[in-house]
Amino acid sequence: MGALFFLLKSSRGLVLVALVAGAVAGLSNTGLLALINGSLSSANATTVLIWGFAGLCLLMVVSRFVSNVLLIRLSQNAVFDLRVSLSRRILSAPLRRLEELGAPRLLASLTDDVPVIANALVSIPLLFMNMVIVAGCLIYLGWLSWWVLLGVLGFMALGVVVYQVLMKKALHYLTLGRRQWDDLFKHLGALVSGTKELKLHRSRREAFLSQSLEASASALRREIVTGNNLYAAASSWGHVLIFVLIGLLLFAVPRSGGEFQTTLGYVLIILYMMTPIEYVLTVVPALGRANVALKKIEELGFQLQDQAEVKPEYSENVLPSWGRLELSNITHAYYNEGEDDQFVLGPIDLTLDVGELVFLVGGNGSGKTTLAKLLTGLYVPETGEIRLGGEPISNENRDAYRQLSSVVFSDFFLFDSILGLDTEGLDAKIRSYLVQLQLQHKVKVKDTALSTTDLSQGQRKRLALLTAYLEDRPFYLFDEWAADQDPVFKEVFYLQILPELKARGKTVLVITHDDHYFSVADRLIKLDYGKIDYERVLETSLTF
Secondary structure, eight states, rough: OHHHHHHHHHHHHHHHHHHHHHHHHHHHHHHHHHHHHHHHHHHOOHEEEHHHHHHHHHHHHHHHHHHHHHOOOOOHHHHHHHHHHHHHHHHOOOOHHHHHHHHHHHIIIIIIIIIHHHHHHHHHHHHHHHHHHHHHHHHHHHHHHHHHHHHHHHHHHHHHHHHHHHHHHHHHHHHHHHHHHHHHEEEEEEEEHHHHHHHHHHHHHHIIIIIIIIHHHHHHHHHHHHHHHHHHHHHHHHHHHHHHHHHHHHHHHHHTTOHHHHHHHHHHHHHHHHHHHHHHHHHHHHHHHHHHHHHHHHHHHHHHHOOOOOOOSSSOSSSOSSOOEEEEEEEEEEEOTTSSSSEEEEEEEEEOTTTTTEEEEOOOTTSSHHHHHHHSSSSOOOOEEEETEEEEOOTTTHHHHHHHHEETTTTTTOBBOSSSSSTTTTTHHHHEEEEEHTTTTOOOOEETEEOOOOHHHHHHHHHHHHHHHOOOHHHHHHHHGGGGGGGHHHHIIIIHHHHHHHHOOEEEEEEEOGGGGGGGGGGEEETTTTEEEEEEEEOOOOOO
């Protein structure tokens, strides 16, 4: 019942009102059953019986409607809160931790776990109502005959014990299936992203389908089928016990001297209980899957929360205005993909002055992008200190520090709207930049929304550059921005855009391999195997 506890957290008062309304509806059902059984025992229906029947019908309809409306609304609010809370935790978690968890695991929780919980929460109103009906029927059965009630409870105890054993095994397999879903989600992402490569290589395509995608899908199917089969076995077991109980009442009670009319009442009550019991048995698997999903989300959320580096209430104006940026004895270690040894960046000692244009060069895997993430506050250094204008960067001011950088990474993401900026006159500025970037015929803007981002990689990078320009921040960082540009725009970038940023007093760091334009920079820094190989102040064109 973890889903119910989760629902109670969202709005305890309204949840209790809704559950009380559900209980009233369930008891009204039991009252109607008692009136029906009483009318079968009486030849003539009295006025009191008729009015009681009508009143209970009205009470049941109203209370059931109130319970359903309140709990459906509350359940959707709870799912909304869960989705937003998980998204906020992801945004507040260290980037390095998110990279370790991987996009498939995060997306699986957001796209699969949350809907599973939503579906289960919607079923809670009727579940609670049917449980109250079963409880009311048992109470009425005990009022008719306490020894029949004891017999029914004995059968129910036997059923519950066996049912719990099967349920525990089923939940185990569903948990394994949920883990398999993370792997399958990763392979589905590879299928979509790597379609071109798979089409061009038949052996790779067949190996991917058989060894990766089909293997994960088969494992997921196996675990889910096994878990649901156990649920089906538990449900069938409950039905068998009910009919065995009805058989005993029909054949054993009359032989022991019981009256037929009394026996008929027992059978009527048990038959009436079958529908709510069947609903409970049907909903339990959904609740089991929801509990598995909730545990996965809570596990993920707690992992993110434990390592969260910023508070929900962000501090404003914590840092002074932009000044000299200093890295003192900075190190950062991580595992490269496919390698057992850690790659260590540093120790790095580096300064960047206001209005300085610096080129960062080095081979693949030398640590350039990692250094860029440290400079912009996306990574937290393991040792050493970053200072801005002499002020140390810490957990308390790291988010404010990040707001001083505009970055276009090599693996950048392009939003289809210019978000988070003052919208007054923004469309006009965007149109002006689109003309400069020669994108005015491909991209239109209305209310800061771009008409398309479905462009070539070089054109998409120009749109990312446009966003960086609009942000107008003191520190700019470009990670291989010119790599996908044609010779004309490559020249525009190095000979117009970068000098213009420098003239505006911006501090600019460019990760590049274009040695033909090294003379544009004030300083050249070469990184090799995680360490600064050398720095040079440039006065003439340098090549390596």
